Amino acid sequence: MLIILFLVSGCSLIDNDFEVQNYSAMDEQEVKDVLASDDRLASAVVLFFEEELIVGVRAKTFSRFHKTKIEKDIKKQLKEKYPDLTITVSADSKIKMETKKLIVKEDQEKLDIGIKKIKSLLKEET
Numbered sequence: 001m002l003i004i005l006f007l008v009s010g011c012s013l014i015d016n017d018f019e020v021q022n023y024s025a026m027d028e029q030e031v032k033d034v035l036a037s038d039d040r041l042a043s044a045v046v047l048f049f050e051e052e053l054i055v056g057v058r059a060k061t062f063s064r065f066h067k068t069k070i071e072k073d074i075k076k077q078l079k080e081k082y083p084d085l086t087i088t089v090s091a092d093s094k095i096k097m098e099t100k101k102l103i104v105k106e107d108q109e110k111l112d113i114g115i116k117k118i119k120s121l122l123k124e125e126t
């Protein structure tokens with residue numbers, strides 16, 4: 001009984017972790033609202049840069065089987081909010097990790113190169 005109690009309580013401690021970095025003049029509140037309203041997400045990393053919006057998401061445990069549907073839904077909602085931006089949404093952990101690296105470095109001069117790298121990773125088949 002104690003093992004089950006620890007497993008259940010450990011899973012409930014997972015907190016929604018949404019990180020947004022904005023290097024543009026766009027309002028980031030709408031992205032936060034879209035991501036916070038989706039209960040299928042465990043965490044997300046968002047990067048605004050010029051005309052680009054890159055979103056790396058991590059789905060909750062039982063939602064991982066529907067990653068492509070989650071990506072499409074989020075992209076559709078964000079396209080309605082930001083029609084002028086090029087939006088990239090991925091539930092791939094590699095994309096989320098690379099986006100997080102770009103945010104941590106905070107080197108605006110190398111962001112363009114990093115974004116191109118992320119887009120090339122999206123084209124790879126794993």
